[in-house]
Amino acid sequence: MWCRRLSHLQSRLQDLLRGRVTCWAPQQPNFKSLFPLAIHWHHTASTSLNCVWQQHEDHFELQYANTVMRFDYVWLRDHCRSASCYNSKTHQRSLDTATVDLCIQPKTIRLDETTLFFTWPDGHVTRYDLDWLVKNSYEGQKQKVIQPRILWNAEIYQQAQVPSVDFQSFLETKEGLKNFLQNFLLYGIAFVENVPPTQEHTEKLAERISLIRETIYGRMWYFTSDFSRGDTAYTKLALDRHTDTTYFQEPCGIQVFHCLKHEGTGGRTLLVDGFYAAEQVLQKAPEEFELLSKVPLKHEYIENVGECHNHMIGVGPVLNIYPWNKELYMIRYNNYDRAVINTVPYDVVHRWYTAHRTLTIELRKPENEFWVKLKPGRVLFIDNWRVLHGRESFTGYRQLCGCSLTRDDVLNTARLLGLQA
Ligand SMILES: C[N+](C)(C)CCCC[C@H](N)C(=O)O
Ligand SMILES: O=C(O)CCC(=O)C(=O)O
């Protein structure tokens, strides 16, 4: 893409390199001291507002609310909230962004009280409230988390005394549902008590907060150690901590477990906050944390048992973080289902194993393990993008039911109740 502004910048750059600097508009703050005369800051009349702005050649710079923000001009034109550009009823853009000149610059910029007015070359006027810009700027978002969480080890979780929600209030009251979701969002696990121990009631519970995600295991699962499927979950063996369905491109968001019956010993459930462990890795070995967030891996499920024939492959790093604020949003950890590593060169492979070991050591620390015996009537919801689960081996007859929930719809319900998610 070639445009006038680029060629203009290029010749300016050549001037600069030749030492012919006349009125080069400062692009970076550290240029200020070099070329003080070229700077023209606009101050607001009222000093109490404390807003300063500057129209640069290729961007708009704003200092407001203790934040230095830079806005691209195409961005400023694209986000215009005028009636012809934006439908405020549907919250959808009407403007065809492809019609905006990529070299667009405002003809004039003016501040009135707390509103900025940009007049574009065709006469169209875009207005922005200063607070809206702070809230929606990259610089503003960078300092924010998408979802507040309380990271825990066994002691932190137990001391928090997170209350379980009663079946009745969960189903019938907004407060019950909201309390439940708030705890679930903060801790990544939550319990509902006094649920009638049937598959139907478990299903009703799940449907209160989300859509059930049908998978290769069905809509509602109902399983015992009968080897009916080609996975160790369907045995009496112990299962080390893991997240489920790592072999899906999008692992299931929430796993619901309800133990309907157990006549025997053992079979306790293990829960570990994967984000707490990852945070320890970040503190102790940031470069290992980064590697775990960058190296893509495959997980795989190959099943040929009876009528069940499946071959699933999911690709992604162990730690998934938002690039702009480095916030962790998903951990994919299942050593049973991890596939052959063939997507990384050998030296990176070795560094990856080292990083994976560091994380595993954290995940396996006894103080990070929260053990609970699932009982009929007590339903457990697990954030499968954050909290790992496992189980102790068991004897006797044990019957579990549950389902997976779509994450988008749990978060949707939470947001509609006014929770930050
Ligand atoms: C819960 N349910 C029994 C239906 C599924 C079990 C899936 C187990 C599998 N190894 C995984 O981690 O995804
Ligand atoms: O049997 C259990 O408690 C859980 C087994 C398991 O990990 C699963 O079904 O995903």
Ligand SMILES: [Fe+2]
């Ligand atoms: Fe599992």
